[in-house]
Amino acid sequence: xxxxxxxxxxxxxxxxxxxxxxxxxxxxxxxxxxxxxxxxxxxxxxxxxxxxxxxxxxxxxxxxxxxxxxxxxxxxxxxxxxxxxxxxxxxxxxxxxxxxxxxxxxxxxxxx
Numbered sequence: 001x002x003x004x005x006x007x008x009x010x011x012x013x014x015x016x017x018x019x020x021x022x023x024x025x026x027x028x029x030x031x032x033x034x035x036x037x038x039x040x041x042x043x044x045x046x047x048x049x050x051x052x053x054x055x056x057x058x059x060x061x062x063x064x065x066x067x068x069x070x071x072x073x074x075x076x077x078x079x080x081x082x083x084x085x086x087x088x089x090x091x092x093x094x095x096x097x098x099x100x101x102x103x104x105x106x107x108x109x110x111x112x
Contacts, residue, residue, distance in 0.1 A: 001096040
């Protein structure tokens with residue numbers, strides 16, 4: 001099993017979520033994140049002065065997936081998350097040693 005973390009544009013979240021549902025990925029965690037990368041933060045105009053917000057709002061999706069399905073998940077996130085501009089995001093993949101359902105004690109793929 002692998003843990004896939006995708007940091008994406010907030011505006012692309014709904015498209016990616018629908019794409020993941022279409023390929024059978026219905027269990028994932030997501031939350032708002034802030035970060036800094038190659039793309040500059042938005043400048044805010046307030047009372048005639050320009051302020052740099054210093055961060056870019058993004059969404060982070062975390063998915064535990066079987067290695068057989070990993071490539072399909074990556075392709076889906078890229079397909080629905082790509083705009084072709086700087087700031088489209090990143091995908092990070094790490095190994096998962098164990099996955100345990102608290103309620104039943106199931107381990108591994110059965111716990112998903």
